[in-house]
Each structure stands twice: as C-alpha cells, then as structure tokens.
Amino acid sequence: MPAQESAHEAHIIERASFNPLIRPYLVLNIAFLLTVSIVGIVALPFWLLGLGQWWARHYFKRLLCELSDRNLRYRKGILVTVEKTIPLENIQDVTFIEGPLLRYFHLAILKFETAGNAAGQANEMKLVGIIDAQEFRNRILEARDRLKAKERTAAKSSEAELLAAIQRDVREMLELMRGRQPRS
Numbered sequence: 001m002p003a004q005e006s007a008h009e010a011h012i013i014e015r016a017s018f019n020p021l022i023r024p025y026l027v028l029n030i031a032f033l034l035t036v037s038i039v040g041i042v043a044l045p046f047w048l049l050g051l052g053q054w055w056a057r058h059y060f061k062r063l064l065c066e067l068s069d070r071n072l073r074y075r076k077g078i079l080v081t082v083e084k085t086i087p088l089e090n091i092q093d094v095t096f097i098e099g100p101l102l103r104y105f106h107l108a109i110l111k112f113e114t115a116g117n118a119a120g121q122a123n124e125m126k127l128v129g130i131i132d133a134q135e136f137r138n139r140i141l142e143a144r145d146r147l148k149a150k151e152r153t154a155a156k157s158s159e160a161e162l163l164a165a166i167q168r169d170v171r172e173m174l175e176l177m178r179g180r181q182p183r184s
Helices: 022-035 038-062 100-104 133-180
Strands: 012-015 064-068 071-076 082-087 091-097 109-114 125-128
Touching: 012 133, 022 038, 022 100, 038 071, 064 133, 071 125, 091 133, 109 133
Parallel strands: none
Antiparallel strands: 012 064, 064 071, 071 082, 091 109, 109 125
C-alpha cells in the first residue's frame, strides 16, 4: 500500500552536484595522513597504486546532498554510511572554506553551524566538493530565511486568531453577566 503524502513532507528544492576532482583530493589528503604515520608509510604504496582510487571512486558515487524547503540532507561513506539531516531553522551560519589545496582542485568546503549544539558535543556537518559551493550556500540561507518568515507569519496569524477568540469569549461573558444582573 503506497504511503500517503502528508502536508508537512519536505519538497526537494535542489540536489547538489559534486566536483569529480574531489576524488584525487581525497586520495592525496589521506596519502598525506599516511605519510605522517609510521604504519601509514607501509600502506602508502597500496593506497597510491589502486586502493585509494577505488575508495575515492566509490565514495564519490555515494555522495548525496539535497536541499528541501524544510531541511538539508547529506549522505556519504562506503563501509560506514553517514547520513545527516539538519532542519533549516536550526542552521545559524554556513561557512565557506577554500584553501590553497582546495583551490588547486577547484573545491571548497561548506561548514554548518547549528543551534542547540553544546560545546564539544556538536556534530559538525561539512560538505566538500559541491560545484558552485558559494551559490549553493546562498540558496541554503535563502531557503532558511523563507522558512523562518513563513513560520513568523503563521505565528502572527495564530496569535491574531487567539486574540480574536479571547475577545469573543470576553464579550460573551460580559453579555451573560449583564443579562443576570438585576435591573434597578
């Protein structure tokens, strides 16, 4: 039996595309980490001669990032898949990071700061290699602002409805009280 769509389901606004140059960047990044460790130096030739390319290719295929009207969803990983969903209203800021190595590969990192994360316990969400990362960052912030504006409008509307209901109840109570008072 097909699931019925609810009124609160998120509508996908955009699906990010990832730059294929993320693959050599990841291989070299991990090769550097292997180089600085004693055990890694032994594994380095295997990594550079095939294992790294295989891993980076499969990693790239599994990357997914979707922006909806309510949240941002990101998936990555091969053996261990990590999937994170951040409600747009919790996103405080999106940082754009671009260093010399990233620029060489035409890559950037988007790093998200969310509300409610305690210091030291925050799970960082980083997106590496999104094509047109600066533009995607702007679309995320615009979607967040639209959602917050919509929520403020809904809150004002419900406040107005509540105030109108209270005013009606007070009028009815006054009319009842006047009707029960003896006339002099």
